[in-house]
Amino acid sequence: DAAAAGADALLTGEAKHHDALEAKRLGVSLIAAGHYSTEFPIVPVLADKLAKRFGGVRVLCSRRNKEPFAYL
Numbered sequence: 902d903a904a905a906a907g908a909d910a911l912l913t914g915e916a917k918h919h920d921a922l923e924a925k926r927l928g929v930s931l932i933a934a935g936h937y938s939t940e941f942p943i944v945p946v947l948a949d950k951l952a953k954r955f956g957g958v959r960v961l962c963s964r965r966n967k968e969p970f971a972y973l
Contacts, residue, residue, distance in 0.1 A: 904929045914939040937968045 910930035
């Protein structure tokens with residue numbers, strides 16, 4: 902879909918091996934940044950929106966949530 906839309910690159914949280922091969926074949930740079938790196942930064946923003954929308958609800962962000970993978 903990214904290649905058909907004319908994209909030069911696709912940023913995603915996850916990519917399968919064959920998807921990466923297909924992106925390479927189509928000349929699309931594939932950036933598989935991982936779920937943690939692409940999703941966790943938005944958590945405080947969503948928490949703030951939830952707290953404002955549901956004033957009587959206490960919304961907390963985990964401070965223990967860490968990247969589960971170690972890259973060598």
